[in-house]
Amino acid sequence: MQTFTMVLEEIWTSLFMWFFYALIPCLLTDEVAILPAPQNLSVLSTNMKHLLMWSPVIVPGETVYYSVEYQGEYESLYASHIWIPSSWCSLTEGPECDVTDDITATVPYNLRVRATLGSQTSAWSILKHPFNRNSTILTPPGMEITKDGFHLVIELDDLGPQFEFLVAYWRREPGAEEHVKMVRSGGIPVHLETMEPGAAYCVKAQAFVKAIGRYSAFSQTECVEVQGEAIPLVLALFAFVGFMLILVVVPLFVWKMGRLLQYSCCPVVVLPDTLKITNSPQKLISCRREEVDACATAVMSPEELLRAWIS
Amino acid sequence: MCTKGAFPHRSACSLPLTCVYTYIVCVPVLWGSVPWGMKLHCVSLWLLGTILMLCSVDNHGLRRCLISTDMHHIEESFQEIKRAIQAKDTFPNVTILSTLETLQIIKPLDVCCVTKNLLAFYVDRVFKDHQEPNPKILRKISSIANSFLYMQKTLRQCQEQRQCHCRQEATNVTRVIHDNYDQLEVRSAAIKSLGELDIFLAWIAKNHEVTSSA
Secondary structure, three states: OHHHHHHHHHHHHHHHHHHHHHHHHHHHHHHOOOOOOOEEEEEEEEOOEEEEEEEOOOOOOOOOEEEEEEEOHHHHHHOOOOOEEOOOOOOEOOOEEEOOOOOOOOOOEEEEEEEEEOOEEOOOEEOOOOEOHHHOEOOOOOEEEEEEOOEEEEEEOOOOOOEEEEEEEEEOOOOOOOEEEEEOOOOOOEEEEEOOOOOEEEEEEEEEEOOOOEEOOOOOOEEEEOOOOHHHHHHHHHHHHHHHHHHHHHHHHHHHHHHHHHHHHOOOOOOOHHHOOOOOHHHHHHOOHHHHHHHHHOOOOHHHHHHHHHO | OOOOOEEEEOOOOOOOOEEEEHHHHHHHHHHHHOOHHHHHHHHHHHHHHHHHHHHHHHHHHHHOOOOOOOHHHHHHHHHHHHHHHHHOOOOOOOOOOHHHHHHHHOOHHHHHHHHHHHHHHHHHHHHHHOOOOOHHHHHHHHHHHHHHHHHHHHHHHHHHHOOOOOOHHHHHHHHHHHHHHHHOOHHHHHHHHHHOHHHHHHHHHHHOOOOOOO
16 A cells, blocks of 8 residues: 555656656746847848848837847958947847948958847847858949030039949040040039030940949930030121221211311311401491502502501 | 052062062061171160060059059058057057068069068957957957958969069068067057058058059
């Protein structure tokens, strides 16, 4: 009887212990790995802007924060325990991180992310294939072609200090030579050529990133045309003729007016004494003919002359 | 009649017209009419010209090895931490890269070897021996270290096409720098070498014709 009880007790203890040990993993998992690590890490890189993205960790009613760390090829070879916190994503909300300022050399970089919720942190999730910035997608640059009078001016999109641009332009006529100009940075209008009137000019551009030694594709060709100079030439001719006429006519007119004014308002010419009329006109008329003849033929003495004159 | 560079010629009245190439006939005749003294002079000048051309092509090629490196960014990164690094230097009167300043006399033939050795010096010794606690400075040092790694790769590709012989002078220069480094305690030596990065960067820019895109 006692043996039977003892055996039952042993079986009961074993069952209890077995049940307890079976429960331990469930209890443990409940405490530690509640927060899953972010999945599906990928990098989208366009025009040297690198964006690390992942699937968000959903916890209903809670905001999950993420931390990003990176490791260059140098660290992975010589100091594999060193991971550097990302410049902008120490505790970020969205399921993405701009790692452009972290990826500063053209070598493969390892990237890792983990989720944080209050005091809980998930395991690190590492990017499957290290990211090298020379795999960035380079798009053809946006450009604006303008005419400033006869000047062909181009303004390219500002893509940052790492970008230079190769601009090709030519006259749209058979056998025309293609010119190439290097533009060091975008966002500034640059003069390409002084156009000849009546001709069409075409322009296309491509971006170049010196740090990775790669070119983008060429942008769509854009052409502009300059109107011929015929009409303005005629106008200029008329203007010149008119000017010459004015140059001749105006002094002539001024001189003529001067003369008119001179004769109409300036003082009259003074008569000499001999032509002045001091006596009345009757006396002049009554001067007889004989006296006039006598005066004319005889040579009189001064007294006789005086007497004749007085009478 | 005849193609360009040839003229019709009849050797004798009975023979038909044949096409004679100018360079086959005229050049040897002209050369034969030149006096011996002038011939020697011409040949020596030609030899000198060829040697000079080969040398310049060779050097020019090596000098353009690091042309695609973004030196401006590396210099900028260093400028931001220069003061902090140099402030930690406990032996201001000693220099490790001193030989570089006086080594404006490094010949063009030695530039490739010295660059290769000094890059390896920094990557294999200096950056490894320095433990940086400040995350901001660590970020910049990491940027420079990874850029040096890229430069080593670029230089190696360049060397595959052109030879990068290490002559005795170049090896001596490298050995002196390593000896200077070994004379100091490791941490001090590493900090001092980091502080002298501007000397090394300026030397690279000058000798590899790298234009910084400012």
